[in-house]
Amino acid sequence: MHQASVHRVVIVGGGFGGLQAAQALRRANVDITLLDRRNFHLFQPLTYQVATGALSPGEIAYPLRAIFERARNIRVLMAEVTDFDLEARELHLRSVDGVPAPASISYDTLIVSGGSRYSFFGHDEWAEFAEEVKSLESALLARSRILSAFEAAEMEPDPQRREAWLTFAVVGGGPTGVEMAGQIAELARDTLRQDFRSIDPRTGRILLIEATDRVLTSFPPSLSGKAQRSLERLGVTPLLGRTVIGVDADGVTVDDGGGRPERIPTRTVIWAAGVTASPLAAKLAERSGAELDRAGRVTVEPDLTLVGHPEVFALGDMIRVRGSDGVVRVLPGVAPAAMQEGRYAAKAVRARLRGEGPPPFRYRDKGNLATIGRAAAVADIRGLRLSGFIAWVTWLLVHLFYLVGFQNRIVVFIRWSFSFATHGRGARLITEEDGIAPRHLAGGEPRP
Ligand SMILES: Cc1cc2nc3c(=O)[nH]c(=O)nc-3n(C[C@H](O)[C@H](O)[C@H](O)COP(=O)(O)OP(=O)(O)OC[C@H]3O[C@@H](n4cnc5c(N)ncnc54)[C@H](O)[C@@H]3O)c2cc1C
Numbered sequence: 001m002h003q004a005s006v007h008r009v010v011i012v013g014g015g016f017g018g019l020q021a022a023q024a025l026r027r028a029n030v031d032i033t034l035l036d037r038r039n040f041h042l043f044q045p046l047t048y049q050v051a052t053g054a055l056s057p058g059e060i061a062y063p064l065r066a067i068f069e070r071a072r073n074i075r076v077l078m079a080e081v082t083d084f085d086l087e088a089r090e091l092h093l094r095s096v097d098g099v100p101a102p103a104s105i106s107y108d109t110l111i112v113s114g115g116s117r118y119s120f121f122g123h124d125e126w127a128e129f130a131e132e133v134k135s136l137e138s139a140l141l142a143r144s145r146i147l148s149a150f151e152a153a154e155m156e157p158d159p160q161r162r163e164a165w166l167t168f169a170v171v172g173g174g175p176t177g178v179e180m181a182g183q184i185a186e187l188a189r190d191t192l193r194q195d196f197r198s199i200d201p202r203t204g205r206i207l208l209i210e211a212t213d214r215v216l217t218s219f220p221p222s223l224s225g226k227a228q229r230s231l232e233r234l235g236v237t238p239l240l241g242r243t244v245i246g247v248d249a250d251g252v253t254v255d256d257g258g259g260r261p262e263r264i265p266t267r268t269v270i271w272a273a274g275v276t277a278s279p280l281a282a283k284l285a286e287r288s289g290a291e292l293d294r295a296g297r298v299t300v301e302p303d304l305t306l307v308g309h310p311e312v313f314a315l316g317d318m319i320r321v322r323g324s325d326g327v328v329r330v331l332p333g334v335a336p337a338a339m340q341e342g343r344y345a346a347k348a349v350r351a352r353l354r355g356e357g358p359p360p361f362r363y364r365d366k367g368n369l370a371t372i373g374r375a376a377a378v379a380d381i382r383g384l385r386l387s388g389f390i391a392w393v394t395w396l397l398v399h400l401f402y403l404v405g406f407q408n409r410i411v412v413f414i415r416w417s418f419s420f421a422t423h424g425r426g427a428r429l430i431t432e433e434d435g436i437a438p439r440h441l442a443g444g445e446p447r448p
Contacts, residue, residue: 006031009349010091010107012081012280014041014064016335017113017316019404020342026071028350033105037080037096039063040136041404045335046412047133048176051142051270052183053191053428054419059412061136062405077101081114081280086287086309109311109352111345113338114278116317118271119295126247130271133176142270144430146184149268150192151430153199160265166204167266169252171244172273173210174218175370178227180270181208182373185234190374191425207264208238209254211273215240216378218332219368223378226387230376244273275333277318284314291328293320299328302360303348304341313348315341324360335402336366371395374420 007030011018014036022034040061049055068074079101083092089108095101118134120126131142146168153165168188170181188204195201208215208231214224215231215238228238239254242262246253251265277296285292288306291299297320298306304321306312316338322328331337340363348358367381369391377391386394396416403409419425 007108007349007353008033008106009109009111010035010105011111011113012036012091013113013115013316014038014076015044015113015115015316015338017115017338017342017345018111019064019067020339021111021113021313021315021346022068022071022074022342024343024346025349026068026074028073028346029353030073030109030349032071032074033077033107034064034068034074035077035079035081035091035093035105036064037078039065039076039078041067042136043403043408044134045399046403047136047139048179048183050136050427051131051133051139051180052146052187053143053425054183055412055415056427057136057140059408059415060403062408067404077105081112084110084283084287084312086306086312089311107311109313109349111313111315111342111349112280112284112318113315113342114280114318115338116275116277116296116333119274119276120247120271121244121274123247126271129247129249130171130269132271133180140431143427145268146187146270147428147430150188150196150199150201150204152267154196155198162199163205164250164265165267166199166201167207167264168204168268168270169207169209169264169266170270170272171209171247171252172271173208173212173215173238173240174272175216175368177208177210177270177272178215178231178370178372180272181206181236182231182234182371182376184270185231185236186373187425187428189235190423191428202235204235206236207266208236209242209244209252210238210240211243213240216370219370219378219380220385223380223385223387227370227372227378230372230387234373234376275317281314281318284312288312291320293330295330297330303358304345304361313345315345321361321363331363332365334368337363340364369395369398 009030009032011034043060046060064076079093082094090104093101118132133139149165156162185206188201192201216224242254245255281298285298290307299320302324304313317333344361351358369379371377375389377395379386379391
């Protein structure tokens, strides 16, 4: 039962930050409402495996209600938050998918972890022609686009057009871009190599376009070099020092810095560059007067609360944190940062209920991991630099450990073991009708 006298905590976002906050408060004497516009927690680090047919959606997403089925003080609500009334301590809500939602909800403490999304460097029109793998829906769309490109190439008699179908441009050489490029290369060179009769998928070109002079810039240069060599061995061509200046239905245009635009004909573009914070960050900044940076992140105080509103915490990808020294810092946009912040917010709520003040938040860097492909990864764990098979095993174990849901861990482990042994990918399905947009069909004709 929800009692009006109990301290009401509303948590926005069942992603990495929000989930940890809710889990750390499940035994506290507080009444929690966990709000998300989706009914599941998504393990974003593995969405690229859904996009390339290695895993199925249900293996990397877990229903929020199931996670908290035994936590009697937690109520899960599927709704979209549209605005905040910080003075009245209320959230404004909108219904999702026709599911009725209350117009507003009140709180004593508010914790917001709305995440981020990809940005197209001010060119939102590119989004129509480039897929990304941030959400489950977009990963499924990317999967359909990638697989339908091979299908279209098989049917295409014109060699130039066939080549465009068999060219895959991944934009952004960070961990997601590297992982996507590596997986598409494995799909083309390994998984699909015997599946077609008119084309040889191994002739496909997988381009990784990166504006700086190396991939994985958040890693030490030596590991970037190793990652690049692993990618090249897989058949990926890194195009470094190239800035994307155009994306349309027939290709990508890049600038090599010398002012000479280079045109790359391709029908499949995967976007993995630049992120911008959830619009909820801008709303919080507007309502509280807190600063907002160019990436849309709201600045929070050393205890992760909004300036002038100690009852409002903001976490994860959507924030910058002011240190005790007054300097504002951007923490890495990774799951461990959001999780640590979620646990901190929960601890702060408990401390306040005891009448104590929490110490400032301190981020503990647990290191960096990125996988490139089969038995290839790089890891930088507090100065310990690993690459190859051992880094890959570390990557596997860490991801299995953090994957939510006992059943999911077992299924993913079995899937990975099976794929490793057979070189197969069980989820190579073109499922989404919308996934095959007219521009993806040979000759650009709409599908009947
Ligand atoms: C493709 C990809 C790969 C990644 N790989 C890694 C990796 O390997 N390792 C790593 O550490 N990090 C990785 N990250 C980063 C990591 O996923 C994020 O840093 C982390 O998810 C941030 O947590 P969060 O709580 O801020 O946001 P999220 O986990 O994104 O959660 C935000 C939640 O808020 C909900 N929400 C948003 N707006 C509203 C609204 N208005 N109303 C209601 N609900 C709303 C969303 O539905 C979502 O559930 C990856 C990210 C991506 C996109």
